[in-house]
Structure formats: C-alpha cells, structure tokens
Amino acid sequence: MLTKVWSVASRGLEALEIEVEVNVAAKGFPGFQIVGLPTKAVEEAKERVRTALVNTGIAFPAKKIVVNLAPADIPKEGSAYDLAMAVGILAAIGEIVLPACAGRPEKKIYFYGEVGLDGRLRHTRGVFLLASLAFEKGVKEIFVPKLSANEASVVKGVKSFPVVSLRQLIRHFQGEKKIRALKNLDKNRLIEAAEVDFDFKEVVGQEQAKRALLIAAAGGHNVLMVGPPGSGKTMLARALPGILPELLEAEALEVTKIYSVTGNIEPGGGLVRRRPFRSPHHTTSRMGLIGGGTKPMPGEISLAHRGVLFLDEFAEYPRTTLEALRQPLEDGVVTVVRVAGAMKFPASFMLVAASNPCPCGWLNHPKKPCICLPGQILNYQKRMSGPILDRIDIHINVPFVEVGKLRQDTPEVKEVHTSGVIRLQVVVARKIQEIRLKNDYIFTNGEMRNKQIKKYCRLSEDAERLLQTAADKFQLSARSYFRVIKISRTIADLERAEGIEYNHVAEALQYRVRS
Amino acid sequence: MPHPQSDLLYNKLMREWKEWEIKLLKYKDFPAGLQRVRPKVKQLFYRGEWKKDLFDKAVAVVGSRKITKYGRMATEMMVRGLTEAGYTIVSGFMYGVDTAAHKTCLENKGRTVAVLGCGLDCLTPAENDSLYTKILENGGLVVSEFTPKQEAKLWTFPYRNRIVAGLSQAVLVIEAGEKSGSLVTARWAFQQKKKVLAVPGMITASLSKGTNWLIKNGAGLARDANDILEELGGIRPLKEKRKGRILPKLRGEEAAVVEWLKREEMDADELSRKLNKSITQINILLSELCLKGVVEESGNKFMLGLEYVD
Numbered sequence: 001m002l003t004k005v006w007s008v009a010s011r012g013l014e015a016l017e018i019e020v021e022v023n024v025a026a027k028g029f030p031g032f033q034i035v036g037l038p039t040k041a042v043e044e045a046k047e048r049v050r051t052a053l054v055n056t057g058i059a060f061p062a063k064k065i066v067v068n069l070a071p072a073d074i075p076k077e078g079s080a081y082d083l084a085m086a087v088g089i090l091a092a093i094g095e096i097v098l099p100a101c102a103g104r105p106e107k108k109i110y111f112y113g114e115v116g117l118d119g120r121l122r123h124t125r126g127v128f129l130l131a132s133l134a135f136e137k138g139v140k141e142i143f144v145p146k147l148s149a150n151e152a153s154v155v156k157g158v159k160s161f162p163v164v165s166l167r168q169l170i171r172h173f174q175g176e177k178k179i180r181a182l183k184n185l186d187k188n189r190l191i192e193a194a195e196v197d198f199d200f201k202e203v204v205g206q207e208q209a210k211r212a213l214l215i216a217a218a219g220g221h222n223v224l225m226v227g228p229p230g231s232g233k234t235m236l237a238r239a240l241p242g243i244l245p246e247l248l249e250a251e252a253l254e255v256t257k258i259y260s261v262t263g264n265i266e267p268g269g270g271l272v273r274r275r276p277f278r279s280p281h282h283t284t285s286r287m288g289l290i291g292g293g294t295k296p297m298p299g300e301i302s303l304a305h306r307g308v309l310f311l312d313e314f315a316e317y318p319r320t321t322l323e324a325l326r327q328p329l330e331d332g333v334v335t336v337v338r339v340a341g342a343m344k345f346p347a348s349f350m351l352v353a354a355s356n357p358c359p360c361g362w363l364n365h366p367k368k369p370c371i372c373l374p375g376q377i378l379n380y381q382k383r384m385s386g387p388i389l390d391r392i393d394i395h396i397n398v399p400f401v402e403v404g405k406l407r408q409d410t411p412e413v414k415e416v417h418t419s420g421v422i423r424l425q426v427v428v429a430r431k432i433q434e435i436r437l438k439n440d441y442i443f444t445n446g447e448m449r450n451k452q453i454k455k456y457c458r459l460s461e462d463a464e465r466l467l468q469t470a471a472d473k474f475q476l477s478a479r480s481y482f483r484v485i486k487i488s489r490t491i492a493d494l495e496r497a498e499g500i501e502y503n504h505v506a507e508a509l510q511y512r513v514r515s
Numbered sequence: 516m517p518h519p520q521s522d523l524l525y526n527k528l529m530r531e532w533k534e535w536e537i538k539l540l541k542y543k544d545f546p547a548g549l550q551r552v553r554p555k556v557k558q559l560f561y562r563g564e565w566k567k568d569l570f571d572k573a574v575a576v577v578g579s580r581k582i583t584k585y586g587r588m589a590t591e592m593m594v595r596g597l598t599e600a601g602y603t604i605v606s607g608f609m610y611g612v613d614t615a616a617h618k619t620c621l622e623n624k625g626r627t628v629a630v631l632g633c634g635l636d637c638l639t640p641a642e643n644d645s646l647y648t649k650i651l652e653n654g655g656l657v658v659s660e661f662t663p664k665q666e667a668k669l670w671t672f673p674y675r676n677r678i679v680a681g682l683s684q685a686v687l688v689i690e691a692g693e694k695s696g697s698l699v700t701a702r703w704a705f706q707q708k709k710k711v712l713a714v715p716g717m718i719t720a721s722l723s724k725g726t727n728w729l730i731k732n733g734a735g736l737a738r739d740a741n742d743i744l745e746e747l748g749g750i751r752p753l754k755e756k757r758k759g760r761i762l763p764k765l766r767g768e769e770a771a772v773v774e775w776l777k778r779e780e781m782d783a784d785e786l787s788r789k790l791n792k793s794i795t796q797i798n799i800l801l802s803e804l805c806l807k808g809v810v811e812e813s814g815n816k817f818m819l820g821l822e823y824v825d
Contacts (some may be wrong), residue, residue, distance in 0.1 A: 207794040208783045227815075357814075364814035369721040374580060374610050375640075397815030399782045469806050506799040510783070514812070 001026075003091040005098065006110050006139075007084035008130045009076055010261055012296055012336075012343030015126075015133035020081060020111075021068040022088030028064035034085075036069030039077045048079070048115050049086045056119040056166045061093050075340075077295065079114035080124050083143065086166060087111050096173035105138040113145040119166040121145035125263035128256050131155035141181075143169065150270030151260050153182040154253070185270065195274070196242035198235055200419045205401040209236055212396045212511055214422050217243050218429035219490030220444030222329065222351040222391065224314065224384075227398030228368075229361045233354035236398070237310045240352060241277045242419035244308070245427045248434075248443070251306045254346060258298050258305055276307030276349075282316040290324050296336040296343040301328050304349035314353035315383045322388055325351070329391045332447060350446065351392065355384065365400055393446065393483045394511040429493040445490045453482055457489050463505045470509050484508045530638075532647040535562040537635050537663060546570040552681035552707060556660050559678075560635050563656040569626060573603040574743065575679045575704075577697045578612025578689035579722050584780070584813045586690035586722065589714045590615040593687060596740020598625030605630065605683045607675070608647075608657070610640050612689045612697075617646060621653055628682060631659040632675045633667035658682075676700040677707075685710035685747055687737055691725030698725050701734065710746050712737040762823055763807060768792075772800050773819065776810060780818035 002023045009016045032046045053060050067085050069076050090096045101107035112130050114122040127144050131152035134142050144152055146162035153160060159181040163169050171177045200210055209225060213236060216223045225233045247255065255272045259265050265272070280289060280300045291299035301309055311317065328334040332348035357363040358377040363370040372380070389395070433444050440452055448456070459467065471481055487508040488500045497504070540559040542550065548570070549556060574597050578586060594604055594616050604620040606613040608629040620627040629650055633639050635657060638647065650657060660678060661671065676699050680686055686704040688711070691697040704711045712735040716723020730736055735746045765773060775781060775789055787797045801817060804810035811820045 205784055205788075207787050208798075211794045211798075364816070367719075370581075397782065399784065399815045401784075466802075466806070470802070473806055473808075503799050506802040507795055509802040509805075510798040 001092045001094075003088050003098070005084045005088045005091070006108050007081050007112055008110055008126075008133055009074065010126045010129050011074075011341070013129070013257060013261055013298070013345060014343075015129045016074065017133065017137065018076070018081070018084075019070040020084040020088055021070060022085065022092050023066045023068075024061055024089065024092040025064040025066070030062040030064060032065045032067075034067045034069070036067075036072040037075045038069065039075060041079050042069070042076045042081055045079065045082050045085055045115075048082055048117060049089065051117045052082075052115045052119040052166055053086060053089065055117060056170070058090070058093075058095060058170075061089075065089065065092075075295075078124075078126075079122075080112050080126065082115035083113040083121065083145075083163070084111040086115055087143075087169070090166075090170065090173075096170055098173065106140050108137075108139045108141075110134055110139055110142040112142065113148070113163065115166065121147075121163050121165065123147035123267035125265070126261050127151040128155070128260035128265075131158050131160060132257065134158045147267035148265075149182055150185075150268060151256065151265055153185045154256070154271045156184050196239060196419065198239040199242060200239050200417055200422055203232055203235055203239060204403065206232055206236065206398060208510075209233075209396055209398045210417070210422075212394050213240055214243065214425065215487060215490050215494065215511070216350065216352070216394050217422075218426045218494055219393075219433070219486065220350050220446030221393035221487060221490065222446070223353070223394045223396070224389070224392045225352070225354045225396055225398045226357050227354075228363075228365050228400050229356060231398045231400045233398050234312055237279075237308075237312070237352050237354060239419060240308055240310075241275060243423040243426050244275050245423070245430050247273070247275055247306060251443075255306050258302050258346070262298055262303065264303065276304050277310065278304040278307065278349075279310040279312060282311070282313045284317075284321070286318070286321045286324050289321055290328070290334055291336050291343075291345050291347075292338065294338060295340055296338050296345075298345040299334075301325070301334060301347040301349055302345040305346045307349060308352055309349045310352045310354075312354050314355040315380055317383075319383055319385070322383070323385065326387055326391065329388075348447065353392065354398075357381075366402070389513055390477065390479050392513070393487055395513050396511060425494055428496070429490065432493045432496065433490075445486050445493070448486055448489075450482055453485055453489075457485050457500055459485070459488075459500045459505065460502065462502045463488070463500055466502055466505050470505075474509075474512065476512065480513050484512055487511055530644070532562065532644075532651055532657075533636065535651050537562055538565070540565065546682065548683075548707070548709075549678065549681040552677050552703075554677070556678060556681070559658055559660055560663065561656050561658040562635055563651045564654065565656065566654075569603050569628065569656065570682055572601055573605050573628070573683040574747075575605040575683035575686040575700065576612070576616040576689060577606055577676075577679060577686065577700050578616075579691050579695050579697060579725075580609050580611035580613075581692075581722060582611040582615060582690060583720070583722055584816070584818065585716065585720070586612055586714075587615055590689050591619050593689070593714070593737065593740050593743065594619040594625075595623050597743065598623040600740065600744055603628060603655075605679055607632070607672070607679055607696075607700075608639075608643060609672070610642070614643060614646065616689075617650060621649055621655075624653075626653065627655045629655070629657045630675050630679045630682070631657060631661070631667075632671040633659065634661045634663040634665040635659050636663045637666055639667040672696055673699045677703040680704040680707055680709055683709065685712060685743060687743060688713040688726050688729060688734070690714070690716065690722045691729070692722055693724045693728075695725045698729070701729055705733075710735060712743055712746060714738075762809060765809070768796075768800055769804055769809075772797075772804060773809060776817060776819045780813075780816040782815050782817065786817070 005020050007018045009018045091098050113124045127148040128151040135155050141159045143161045146164050149162035161179045172179045259272050278300050289300045328347040334347045336343050358372045359380050360371050362368040488504040491504040492500045604627045606616045617627050680703040688697045701711045713726040713729040714737050787794045
C-alpha cells in the first residue's frame, strides 16, 4: 500500500517541501530501499527506522518497502527524514491512520526529526526553518522532536506537536492519547539581555576606549583597537555585549533562522534571545569565517548577524581571510557560490578587531623596549590592508595603563560608568536611529550609505568648515570623510541633538584612520 | 629573455639613480681626513658630482636603525641647525636615524653624503629608492668603498663606518642602544681623533643608553646645533639662540592642554585625568589643537609640535 507524508529539506537558509512516498508492496522479496538522491545519513535511516519500529513493539513488515523522496533530483541530506519514513511505514501497514489531505495544504502535516534506535526522537537542527515554511505554505500542523519544538513555537499560526517517541506518536494517531500542541510564545517576552563576562566598571582607565565602544555600540560602527598585550583590549571587547541593546523582534527571527539551520540552538532552546557575540580564533579557515562548503553553510560572519564579530589578534589572520571580509562589511550580506548553487547569507555584523602594534607587541610602550626590526613592524601592519582599515569606522589606541600612575592621577570623586548606565544611552541613541532610518530599512548609522548620509546628516556651518580643514590637514580619503560624518551623527544622537554640531565633528576626528 | 621594452621601463621608472655614472676616486684625490683612515681605504666609488668643498665642513649624523619620536625631533633640530650653518651631513643611508638625517638635510636645501655598506648598484634598504635619487639631484654624493655588485653583509656596515667618520670633522650620535653600530662609528672617530658628540636621553630609555654612555666617556654633549658648532671651534655662527615659534592665541582650556604637553608627551586618557575633564572634551580640544598645528600625534601619544618646542 502506498502512503504519502510530507517533510522539509533545507538548502542554505531556504527550505523546500519534500514528499515522502512509502510503498509497502504485497509482492516481491523483503527489503528496504530509499530512492531520491539520498546521502549516507539518509541511507542509514533504514537501520534506524527498522530498529526503532521493532523496539517500539511493531512487527516490521517482511515485505518490499520502497521510500521515494520527491522531488527526486534534489540531493537529500541529514537524518531529519527518519520520522517521516517511520510514519509512512506505520500508515502503510495500517498501524495508524493519517487524515486525508488530498492536496489541500491546511490538511497537510509535516514530520521532521531524527529517530533513535529505542524509538525516541532526538534534537534535530532546522526546526525553525521548517515552521517558517509551514507558515508560508499554510500548513497547520507539524510534528517535531520535543527537544527542538521550542524553535517552532515562536511561529504564529502553526501548531507544533512535541514528540518524545514513536510510541507516543502512534497513540496520538490511534486516538488513545493526544499530544498537546505547544502554545505560541510571545517573542518580546523571550528576548533578554546578553550574559556578559565583564562590566565596564571593571576595566581600569581606558576612558578613550570605553567612549569609543559606547559610540560604536550606539551606531553599530566597526572598531579597531590597537595596543600592547595586557592593555585590556580583549576585556573591553568582552564587556561590549553588556552595553548592546536587546534584539528587536524582527532581528531575533533572522538570527534564530541562521542558528537553527547551523544546529547552534541547544536542545530545548527556542528563539535566540541574546545578541550574538562571536569570537572565532585566528586560525579559522576562510570558509569557516565567510561561509561555504560543498553544500554551503553560513560561517561565523553570519552567526554574528545583528551582533558582534570579535576578531582578536586581527593581524594574525591570513590576509586572504581578512580580504574576504571586504564585501560583507560593505553589503551586510554574503553570497556564496558553489556548484550546488548560490546562497545568500545575511551578515550584518559589528566588527570589533583587536591587534598588537607590532609582532612583539611592545611598540610605543613606555617601559618595555620593542625588539622588532623596522621591516617586521611594517610587514605586520601591512597585513591589515588599506581597504579593510578603510571599512572600519572607529580606530583607537588602547595604551598600556600604569596602575600606579592611574591611582595617583585619578581625582577622588569620579563618576563610575557601569555597563547598565552606558547601555541606557545606547538604547536611546539606537531608538532615535531606528525611527529616523525606518524608511530605508536599516537600523543603525553604521549601515548608512552615502545616499543616506547626504539625506540625514546636516552639518552646521562651523562643523562643515571644521571638517573641510581636517580633510585637508589629515588628507582624509573620500571614504574616511564620510566615516567621520557617520560617527558625528552617532555622537549627536547620543546627545539627542537634531543636527551635527562643531563639537560632534571635533570629537569624531579623534577616531579616524591614522595612516 | 625579458621583453626589451619592459627592461627599459624598469630602469626608467624604478631606478632613476642608475642613470648616474659610477666613478672611481683614487687614493691621492681623497680628502685629507679619509687618507688618514686606518685600515686604509684603497678606493672609493661614487655617484654624483665630486666637489672639493663638500668635505670642508662636514658632520656625520648617525644613530640607531630604530628611531623614537624623540630621536626624530632631535635629528630634525640638529640637522636643520647644521645645514643652515653650511655643513654637509654625512650618514649611513640605513633606515632610522640615518634616513631621517639625510631627509632633513634635503628638506633644508642642504647637501648630504650617503656612505653605503654595499656596492653602489645595490639598494639597501630597498625603501630608500627615491631618497637615493634625491640625494644625487641635490648636489650630494653616494659613496662606497665596495665594488659594485657587492651585497650588504653584516660585516660591511661596521666597516664602512670608518669612512663615515673619516669624511667628517665630527660625529654626532643621536640615539644608540647599548650595542649599536653607531657606537662603532664613534669608536672609529675617537681613533681618528675626530670630535664625538652625543644627544643625551632619559636614563630609562633603551635607545639612549649608548649615547649617555658616550657622554660619560668623553663625548661632547649636544643639546642643540650650537653645541656642535661650538665644539667645532667656530664662534657661534647662528644669529641668536633659536627660540620656539610663538604659539597662536589659545583659549584657556587649550592652553591648559598645551601646558601639560610641554612637560611630557601624553595620551588622551592621561590628559583627561590630569585636567579632570571628560574624554569627550579632551578629544574635542585635541582635534582643534592638531588642526591648528600646535599639537602633533605619534603612536598613541600627543606632543607639542616641533616648531613650538623651546
């Protein structure tokens, strides 16, 4: 007897409906075959499904079973078809009765998930994508592993049934004991502030760097920190999530999609609630960073979408890896083309890079002598190419702090800025930007292009004059010129100023690229 | 075989100095100072136009290959003063102090002589390509005792230092670490009974260890160009002691920043603590002062512009 059930395949960040046809023939030698370009993991589903059914107490039919995954010309990967096949076999041998759908999407049911040998369902990646597709196609019911079901619960209008085991599923369709569908969760209530390793108040001194990070966080600007080892670059970067605003609802959905597909959501986890903070090691391969593979998958820059990509030891990354960042930094999206097809992955992230000034790290240090040869220093700094540096809005030096000197200098009463206080400023500034930029479908000043800069960044007369003088004196490139305006805009937003004033530009100039 | 035209283009664009003929100077034509140098210099190759008066008044300005902001300032001050007094600047063409000395001399329309540690058709260091041409174009010389095609080796540099000393009346060491090639030059100069002067530095600065040691061991103290001129026996040829340029009118806050920077170079954080002002205010002030040219920036430190240093 032939039955049809539906499941979903994912291609990059897109999902595709798959029809799983199961035929248990009355005649022919007993056997189990899967057709429709299955890869190894799909092929092995035979043994998993067979054993799981037997261990659930079903007499596995000693008949010729053929499973077809249609459309048959698209390669099928992964273990997520296990459940659909098992259900198909159960229906084909009459163990359960599926509601007839006759092609109407609202009657269709998606089955998705990996089955263990004991008949229990395992955490499977991509459930969020499945739920999104179900919503798009008008499918009302989906059956997914319980450990992954929370991902689906944020998609409204789709009933997701958390399945623990095949036995439970059989009971559900036999009408003995129904599985209760998950309630749709309110996304806004789920979103929470990121957990942080450090509070800004724990970082001693470094007022310049803190101010720069505040501006960067407020405007979504990229930052490069240069300083000797131990000056606090990494600590500052790790404190950054604490001053970033919470994810917006729309942002959270984008991030969840990427995390779901790449299997980065923990079992039982649902919506990604915290702004991503990714810090890949400098030995990360180019594809690991950008995304790729024969079947293209998102890389670190996409996992940092709407969050922070922290590249420590920036100059230690291979040059080719860094150069590959150019286009995503500009466009906020990366297109990966492979034989299997072209995929677009969102990659709108805030780049925070940290580097030493020279190979030994002690260049310009007040006490320790630098032991590098001039040529070595030049070579080291040359690794970060002009085009990359030009795409980083804020450049700061993080000097070595002599603790004794600091104590002696610091006046008695000095307001201490905690991450909480700073974050409040960031949130207000971001809100201002969100409202101003909503017609351009961007969120922050950092994402502004020249067109928007011209539209939204009015400089007062003396600010304009100051910028002109600076452009001549510091020989600013056209791109750096616009960067200064962008940062000025963010500084103005932090002060809730309507236009860009003299002081805003004057401060922004201190964060420019030094050649 | 390379394309003839590309070869031509290469010579034309990349190595303009190669168009200057390499000439050989015989021992009998050497300046007197050079004839006395031991081990004896047998031959001297040179590019440029040999003029006798070039070595009548010549001072060697040498120092470490690494150069600090202080070293650069000192080089600029000294070389400017010496050039204005009509002295030829002799140096070793290496990066760091040597290059700074050659460049400052050229900026002040002076003549400068580069003594290479390799054959005249080799270029070490490679980034001094355009400096090579400029020295020749401005009436200077590039000289070497090594035959063409001789590449720079570790031993060639200390060896050529005796020529640096031999061509000049005095050797000025700007910056030198404890084991610096500049100390070798100073030793040659002592041997040749030439005057040696050194620029003093902080006792904690690693690149001033060598110069301070020289001063302790008999080198003259060079605080400005006048000190050198005095040592060379001339009555002060400079009109007056050079005064720092008068600062433009500054606001109270700006003046306070300048006041601190007069004492020592600082980064923005230090200024913010010293002046008890927010970093935002300091950044604004620093931008303004930089644009006015009163303050300069190097590495991560801010300092008073060279013209304004007394």
